[in-house]
Amino acid sequence: MISKSVEFSLQEQRLAALAKALAHPARIAILKILAGLEGCMCGDIVDELPLAQSTVSQHLKQLKDIGLIRGEIDGPKVCYCIDYKVMAEMKADLDAVFSDIEAIRKESGCC
Amino acid sequence: MISKSVEFSLQEQRLAALAKALAHPARIAILKILAGLEGCMCGDIVDELPLAQSTVSQHLKQLKDIGLIRGEIDGPKVCYCIDYKVMAEMKADLDAVFSDIEAIRKESGCC
DNA sequence: TTGTTAAATCGTATATTTACGATATACAAT
């Protein structure tokens, strides 16, 4: 099975990738946890989720790959935090698609 | 492999499901095509995409399942259209999560 | 009735995602 993603526009591919990063409740939960932590104490993420440590690490990697979070080494721990600049860009991209759809919206008689 | 989605909040599950619906470029392309069609002429979707008819039908089903589009029988064709009410709710849900994250955002010293 | 057309569904192959345990790695403290 060959992915056909290449044949779509860059905007479509980019947005799909962003949406994919949010397409699991654990990753949304992780973002909320990271946002709420003071001083970026990041060793507690696993304790907050009903998932194994390795699974959480996998979800973190996906968020890191898309750029939504960054991890900095802090002794034996890794300090994760949200990249709010990337998050704002992401939201702007999402908004843009909804705007685009509204902009080309035409009244239709049939439904 | 058992999905752990049940153990997350309803908001997290709902947003993840919405994001999943957008997590493929073909489905974003479909939404744009539907928005731009006058009079909801819907038989042309397959022609616009580099995918087989059965694959497009599968993508349409995913958009339909989440409620983003509706299909009405119109003779031998099915007339698809965007449910703009649902789309607005979806955007509101997305915005809410970003707002939530901003609201609980704390300044952190380490990154 | 028969044929045409459009869309859905079925069957199937492959890719990707999700999840876990086990192991490896990196640093801190003793």
Next chain:
DNA sequence: ATTGTATATCGTAAATATACGATTTAACAA
């Protein structure tokens, strides 16, 4: 040097997603 702790990575199993061709269904037209 050894031990402990936190995180990443590896290996693997199972679930889900993607894609296609073939078939079925539904509605209309001839």
